Amino acid sequence: MNRPLDDAEDRERRNQQEERLRKVWAAPRGWRYWSAVNNSEVGLWYTGASLAFMLFAGVLALLVRAQLAVPDNDFLSADTYNQAYTLHGTAMMFLFAVPIFEAVAILLLPQMMSSRDLPFPRLSAFGFWCFIIGGVFVCGSIFFDAAPTGGWFMYPPLTTDTDQSGIGADIWLLGLSFIEIASIAAAVELIVGVLKCRPPGMRINLMPLYAWYVLVVGAMILFAFPPLIAGDLLFELERAFDWPFFDPSRGGDPILWQHLFWIFGHPEVYIVFLPSIALAAMIVPTFAQRPIYGYSWIVLAAVGTGFISFGLWVHHMYTTGLPAISLGFFSAASEAVVIPTGVQLFALIATLLLGQVSLSVPLLYVAGALAIFIFGGLTGVMVAIVPFDWQAHDSYFVVAHLHYTLIGGMFFPLLAGVYYFYPIATGKSLSYRLGVVGFWTMFAGFNATFLPMHLTGLLGMPRRVFTYPADLGWDWLNLFSSVSAAVFAVGVLIVMWDIFRPKGHQPYSERNPWNAGTLEWVARMPPESWGARCVPLIESRYPLWEQPDFVRKVDEGRFYLPDAEEEKRETLITTTLAAEVVQCLRIPGPSFLPMLAAIGIGGSFILATFHWWIAAALSGAAGVAFILRWLWTGTAMIPEKPEKDIGLGATAPLYQSGSNSVGWWAMFITMLADLTAFSGLVFGYFYFWTVHGAFPPVGSAEPDRFWLVAAAVGYAAAWALTLLSVRANANGSAYAACASLVAGIALALGGTAALVFAPSATGMDPTVHAYPAIVWVLILWTGIHAAAGVLMQAYVIARTAVGLCTAIYDADVRNVALYWHFMALTAAVTIAVIGLFPEVSR
Amino acid sequence: MTHGHPGGDVKEVRGTLWSLIPAPTLWAVHFLVCYVTAAVYCAKAGLQADLAPVRIAIAIITVAVLAGIFAAGAHAYRIWGFELKIQPTHDADSIRDQRLFLGFAAFLLCGLSFVATLFVALPAMLIETCQ
Numbered sequence: 001m002n003r004p005l006d007d008a009e010d011r012e013r014r015n016q017q018e019e020r021l022r023k024v025w026a027a028p029r030g031w032r033y034w035s036a037v038n039n040s041e042v043g044l045w046y047t048g049a050s051l052a053f054m055l056f057a058g059v060l061a062l063l064v065r066a067q068l069a070v071p072d073n074d075f076l077s078a079d080t081y082n083q084a085y086t087l088h089g090t091a092m093m094f095l096f097a098v099p100i101f102e103a104v105a106i107l108l109l110p111q112m113m114s115s116r117d118l119p120f121p122r123l124s125a126f127g128f129w130c131f132i133i134g135g136v137f138v139c140g141s142i143f144f145d146a147a148p149t150g151g152w153f154m155y156p157p158l159t160t161d162t163d164q165s166g167i168g169a170d171i172w173l174l175g176l177s178f179i180e181i182a183s184i185a186a187a188v189e190l191i192v193g194v195l196k197c198r199p200p201g202m203r204i205n206l207m208p209l210y211a212w213y214v215l216v217v218g219a220m221i222l223f224a225f226p227p228l229i230a231g232d233l234l235f236e237l238e239r240a241f242d243w244p245f246f247d248p249s250r251g252g253d254p255i256l257w258q259h260l261f262w263i264f265g266h267p268e269v270y271i272v273f274l275p276s277i278a279l280a281a282m283i284v285p286t287f288a289q290r291p292i293y294g295y296s297w298i299v300l301a302a303v304g305t306g307f308i309s310f311g312l313w314v315h316h317m318y319t320t321g322l323p324a325i326s327l328g329f330f331s332a333a334s335e336a337v338v339i340p341t342g343v344q345l346f347a348l349i350a351t352l353l354l355g356q357v358s359l360s361v362p363l364l365y366v367a368g369a370l371a372i373f374i375f376g377g378l379t380g381v382m383v384a385i386v387p388f389d390w391q392a393h394d395s396y397f398v399v400a401h402l403h404y405t406l407i408g409g410m411f412f413p414l415l416a417g418v419y420y421f422y423p424i425a426t427g428k429s430l431s432y433r434l435g436v437v438g439f440w441t442m443f444a445g446f447n448a449t450f451l452p453m454h455l456t457g458l459l460g461m462p463r464r465v466f467t468y469p470a471d472l473g474w475d476w477l478n479l480f481s482s483v484s485a486a487v488f489a490v491g492v493l494i495v496m497w498d499i500f501r502p503k504g505h506q507p508y509s510e511r512n513p514w515n516a517g518t519l520e521w522v523a524r525m526p527p528e529s530w531g532a533r534c535v536p537l538i539e540s541r542y543p544l545w546e547q548p549d550f551v552r553k554v555d556e557g558r559f560y561l562p563d564a565e566e567e568k569r570e571t572l573i574t575t576t577l578a579a580e581v582v583q584c585l586r587i588p589g590p591s592f593l594p595m596l597a598a599i600g601i602g603g604s605f606i607l608a609t610f611h612w613w614i615a616a617a618l619s620g621a622a623g624v625a626f627i628l629r630w631l632w633t634g635t636a637m638i639p640e641k642p643e644k645d646i647g648l649g650a651t652a653p654l655y656q657s658g659s660n661s662v663g664w665w666a667m668f669i670t671m672l673a674d675l676t677a678f679s680g681l682v683f684g685y686f687y688f689w690t691v692h693g694a695f696p697p698v699g700s701a702e703p704d705r706f707w708l709v710a711a712a713v714g715y716a717a718a719w720a721l722t723l724l725s726v727r728a729n730a731n732g733s734a735y736a737a738c739a740s741l742v743a744g745i746a747l748a749l750g751g752t753a754a755l756v757f758a759p760s761a762t763g764m765d766p767t768v769h770a771y772p773a774i775v776w777v778l779i780l781w782t783g784i785h786a787a788a789g790v791l792m793q794a795y796v797i798a799r800t801a802v803g804l805c806t807a808i809y810d811a812d813v814r815n816v817a818l819y820w821h822f823m824a825l826t827a828a829v830t831i832a833v834i835g836l837f838p839e840v841s842r
Numbered sequence: 843m844t845h846g847h848p849g850g851d852v853k854e855v856r857g858t859l860w861s862l863i864p865a866p867t868l869w870a871v872h873f874l875v876c877y878v879t880a881a882v883y884c885a886k887a888g889l890q891a892d893l894a895p896v897r898i899a900i901a902i903i904t905v906a907v908l909a910g911i912f913a914a915g916a917h918a919y920r921i922w923g924f925e926l927k928i929q930p931t932h933d934a935d936s937i938r939d940q941r942l943f944l945g946f947a948a949f950l951l952c953g954l955s956f957v958a959t960l961f962v963a964l965p966a967m968l969i970e971t972c973q
Binding site for chain 1: 858859862866867869870873876877880881882884885886889893896930931932933935937939940942943944946947950951954955957958961962964965966968969972973
């Protein structure tokens with residue numbers, strides 16, 4: 001370490017290290033390029049695909065505006081118009097706003113933490129392929145005149161009526177459910193990434209604000225998306241099998257869908273807003289050339305917004321006839337969320353005031369974003385007040401409001417991020433001139449489009465109408481909005497041209513072009529595939545500004561993991577708070593398995609849309625087989641030695657299991673999301689109780705108590721035996737562990753059979769009434785989870801049999817035991833609800 | 843890496859990531875209890891029903907939750923220590939700043955949760971019937 005730096009031997013050693021790193025992290029070439037799983041490739045594809053969907057949805061918006069430009073227009077038929085606006089909203093929210101957060105985070109988060117990659121690169125790749133398959137399926141439907149027409153929130157009873165809504169609603173439900181699963185996968189990856197993949201020394205109080213936001217938004221996705229998945233399940237069961245969850249004539253209630261949709265839908269607004277503010281929180285300190293003002297306050301605001309945003313969903317349902325007191329609670333929470341939102345904006349403005357501001361394209365976009373978002377926020381305060389909302393509801397006022405919040409709170413900050421981070425992603429800079437011209441064109445076009453819409457709405461124009469008669473006072477306002485929308489589109493095109501234009505002749509950007517202080521800017525130009533030359537020791541929030549000689553030390557590989565001696569992809573895993581090293585994690589390299597798994601699972605959803613059940617089942621089984629192969633060949637691999645030298649005189653274990661391992665955390669977080677979806681179904685059961693005088697309805701058949709008890713015994717025993725197998729395995733008795741798992745499988749299958757038999761024995765028919773339907777859906781959910789649990793038990797038996805799961809290397813069995821904790825809870829709640837609640841409610 | 847800070851002011855109360863959660867969770871519990879109580883009561887008692895029983899229930903739960911948030915705030919205060927002499931940036935690479943940061947952020951969250959809980963309780967004090 002103390003030898004002179006220009007020592008030739010030292011330089012030669014460094015070159016060899018770099019060669020090895022380059023070789024290990026190189027992206028595959030030729031057609032195999034698409035097997036890449038590294039965050040730099042997947043993140044780029046993900047971002048590009050989201051932007052492409054945004055452009056597609058933007059074209060639909062232009063069609064909508066063209067149709068509305070003049071009264072009594074027949075440019076689009078009513079049905080095509082319905083498809084266009086439904087798909088516009090759907091694609092913007094599900095295929096652009098949320099995925100672009102995941103895309104940008106996958107691309108940038110590892111750079112901000114000098115992590116070589118996120119802990120589950122193949123999961124990121126799987127999420128991307130799911131996203132692209134589902135997205136193309138949903139968007140492509142419009143070319144077959146088969147797109148959904150029921151609005152992006154798909155309200156029943158319009159959309160449960162298969163005559164009126166056609167196959168479009170199925171495409172919406174199944175295509176988007178599939179994408180939601182991908183979103184949850186990305187959330188799991190990002191949360192574990194933030195908590196466990198920070199560089200040594202990057203304590204929780206030194207973490208970049210972006211990572212804080214990713215953590216909060218990841219957690220929000222876990223609790224926001226699952227209720228919609230539960231809702232989608234109910235919805236599709238009604239459409240495909242006539243289970244009447246939303247049909248009032250058979251005990252259902254369409255308002256239940258609105259609840260489940262908006263429990264997702266309102267937090268989603270913050271799920272798209274917070275990551276964009278996070279970009280601003282990275283950009284503003286750079287151009288103020290000082291640390292962010294009020295770091296702790298911003299963390300407070302991010303966490304606080306994350307919580308309070310879950311108490312707002314009914315403000316989309318003010319006109320559904322709920323009691324005034326219920327509306328009051330949601331109105332109060334809607335006003336309360338303004339406090340943390342405001343704190344974030346004030347912290348950004350204060351940082352600018354205290355710093356030496358230099359104007360630049362990214363900062364221009366941030367400034368524009370703040371102006372537009374604050375305007376949208378102010379109308380938000382207005383529509384959060386119930387009496388005002390009753391006037392403005394479903395009018396163009398709301399259209400104006402939501403576009404101000406989303407474009408100010410999401411689109412402009414995102415473009416600020418694109419201009420700011422572009423050199424890290426591609427090595428090239430974007431044009432200053434195109435950036436400025438594009439900004440002003442969009443800013444003018446946007447405001448000229450949407451500002452008049454407030455007035456159009458107050459003059460009474462309702463949303464979602466495909467045309468309107470002349471002389472209602474809306475004519476020139478609509479024409480003005482439509483012309484301005486074209487101006488806005490020109491601005492978007494200018495920026496997109498800047499992003500996608502060929503840059504082969506353009507020189508590479510200089511290194512750290514904005515003189516930023518955060519870790520991601522240590523990247524060399526052109527960027528290297530390894531992500532981080534070495535994993536540095538962090539002592540500051542702005543290491544490039546505050547740690548002396550930082551960049552040189554990184555370049556010379558003077559921190560952790562400067563080499564890839566065994567030619568394997570590796571990164572460091574650290575503790576959650578103090579970021580002390582606990583593991584050197586081997587991460588899997590390029591593979592087509594994630595893509596094949598996504599094709600298989602995606603195929604099952606797509607085929608189910610057409611009710612080709614057998615083909616769908618086969619495709620799903622193929623998907624599961626690919627996932628098993630991917631797990632078998634890429635996870636919990638036994639290393640050739642227990643630990644390795646990671647540099648700076650430290651060693652780290654190569655394998656961890658239980659709560660020390662990233663896999664355990666991924667399972668835990670996934671199951672939290674799963675439990676939330678299940679809660680959505682249980683909520684449905686109790687919701688029906690509130691809307692019915694007596695629930696279960698008087699005289700209706702109930703599940704047979706004997707078989708419920710039998711199911712409870714079977715599941716409890718299967719759970720206990722799984723835990724026993726962990727103990728037996730740890731004691732070195734592989735035989736006893738396997739025997740106990742085999743017995744566990746038998747009892748789990750027996751428990752499931754008993755559970756299915758309980759309502760069958762009393763002849764409960766799910767198509768008769770919402771009560772048997774909700775009982776059956778809880779049983780279906782539990783049964784599917786038991787089947788997954790059995791598959792996992794069998795997987796562990798196989799791993800143990802071939803020696804891949806041993807007494808020391810026992811991550812597999814411990815992760816499965818964790819799953820079974822959740823499985824046991826799910827079974828217990830299901831049986832208690834369907835078996836005990838009818839006794840209590842009588 | 844430096845560990846700890848010289849001086850005897852390092853308190854034993856440790857902060858963790860979970861320290862941030864109690865106050866907003868109490869807010870969420872309060873919100874849900876208020877909403878569910880009122881919704882179930884109104885669903886079962888009809889739109890003309892007088893909200894007096896709900897008002898009393900919400901008053902009790904509100905006082906209990908505010909007390910809980912206050913306790914969480916006091917705990918966060920002990921973690922943080924309210925050292926007005928130093929700027930609360932808490933950006934040093936030390937176990938002490940890590941703890942102070944978590945305490946400070948938790949303390950701020952308690953303030954927000956306290957105010958937000960009061961906000962949510964207000965409608966119950968103002969609205970008379972289920973209508």
